[in-house]
Amino acid sequence: AQSVTQLGSHVSVSEGALVLLRCNYSSSVPPYLFWYVQYPNQGLQLLLKYTSAATLVKGINGFEAEFKKSETSFHLTKPSAHMSDAAEYFCAVISGNTGKLIFGQGTTLQVKP
């Protein structure tokens, strides 16, 4: 069964600094991977997705993620953090052919001025 693990429940960076949110996946087949962002009391917004077309995926708001099969990782990065990036971030994987999204535990990103 597919699953994802997010390392670090809380990440704090200074405004303008690099953002790195970690996600490792477990899958016996090529996975479909996603990153979502959630602002307080709201639903989830898709940041980007990996569907095997390209290993480096660019998303919205300046975020990107690189699929590394050798490391079973799909870490999310952004070169320069903005205050508006403070939110909860979830890595997710499609479970088999059901279309169900299985989420990681989430990482809270704090951006300090």
Place this chain on the structure above:
Amino acid sequence: GAVVSQHPSWVICKSGTSVKIECRSLDFQATTMFWYRQFPKQSLMLMATSNEGSKATYEQGVEKDKFLINHASLTLSTLTVTSAHPEDSSFYICSAPVAESDNSPLHFGNGTRLTVT
């Protein structure tokens, strides 16, 4: 882009009453919708898969009689929390895939904050 509308955004009810939450796909048809539950500062837990024209598929440990799901049309799924209790207080979020493919991302509603007093 694709939009999923969820209503109400928040609701307060008394113990023993039932609450209905609606999830609509606004500019696309969704034969499948997913219902998630999220506890404070935790991840999303899949409750059930709502299937248009057939019974919902519930995840292990989710009470079917407690959380009634009806997928009445290609654009509407409803979740009814029956005989609500304080422990049912949570954030409920629906989602739908935009396209009928295995790797289609889900689009989410804005969630419903349920508080049972």
